[in-house]
Amino acid sequence: MAYLSEFITLNELLPCLVIVAFAAIVQMSVGMGFGMLASPLIALVKPEIVPGCIVLIGFSVAISGAWRERENISAQELKMGIGGRIIGSLIALGILIQINDLRIFLLVFGIVMLIAVTMTASGMRVAFTNTNLFGLSVVSGLMGSITAVGAPPMAIIYHQRPPNVVRPTLNAFFASGCVLAILTLSTSGWFGWIDVVATLLLCPAMILGIYLSRLFANLPARFTSRALLALSGAASLLLIVKSLN
Numbered sequence: 001m002a003y004l005s006e007f008i009t010l011n012e013l014l015p016c017l018v019i020v021a022f023a024a025i026v027q028m029s030v031g032m033g034f035g036m037l038a039s040p041l042i043a044l045v046k047p048e049i050v051p052g053c054i055v056l057i058g059f060s061v062a063i064s065g066a067w068r069e070r071e072n073i074s075a076q077e078l079k080m081g082i083g084g085r086i087i088g089s090l091i092a093l094g095i096l097i098q099i100n101d102l103r104i105f106l107l108v109f110g111i112v113m114l115i116a117v118t119m120t121a122s123g124m125r126v127a128f129t130n131t132n133l134f135g136l137s138v139v140s141g142l143m144g145s146i147t148a149v150g151a152p153p154m155a156i157i158y159h160q161r162p163p164n165v166v167r168p169t170l171n172a173f174f175a176s177g178c179v180l181a182i183l184t185l186s187t188s189g190w191f192g193w194i195d196v197v198a199t200l201l202l203c204p205a206m207i208l209g210i211y212l213s214r215l216f217a218n219l220p221a222r223f224t225s226r227a228l229l230a231l232s233g234a235a236s237l238l239l240i241v242k243s244l245n
Helices: 010-030 034-045 052-068 075-097 102-122 130-147 151-157 163-188 193-216 221-244
Strands: none
Touching: 010 034, 010 193, 010 221, 034 052, 034 102, 034 130, 034 151, 034 221, 052 163, 052 193, 075 130, 075 163, 102 130, 102 151, 102 221, 130 151, 130 163, 151 163
8 A cells, every 4th residue: 555655546546446436437338528528527536647647548438438339430430530540649749848747738738628628518410421520630639639639520420320330439539548648648658557556546436436337327418518518627627726725
């Protein structure tokens, strides 16, 4: 335990465990929200482990979802999306390389999170075309590499696609995006062993949240989604204020 305290103290770990379990319950109950909820809240408690540990946890969820329905993955859409995500990750890399202070990182993190919350809350929709898919994948790559939240741009374009194609294709896209995000964060110096240790410590809370989510199967999706966005937005604003003080 003394060794682990070099990475994260008990006073930091306990609230992070609660946050991850709660975020997993929300994700399983309404189909969205793990990263959007967990990232900004954990950043308030232990900013050194975001977005790295959230990316790693998200990878395990995404890869399992993609594998489960792998026969329905749209290879063409996935290739287009990954191409855009690579560009977005490179842009994120250029930004992160310039940041060598945690306060500045939290400022950028908070601003990008607010953009993600705004995009989700706006209900914005665009037509499904290759150009739009590529462009929004770039935005997703940029946002996902900095905050571990790359879903909002993709929700804008995938709103009318068949669910049996959307689920595995986006899971495969996000799994690939997680790999790119880790490479981006590692190259820029914003990913290390602390993220790996934190992931191992927080995974049991995610599993517990998934298990407990069956008790919350009847949560009103609309109310829960609004509460999620409000909480994420408030946490992002607090991060921005914290970084400026």
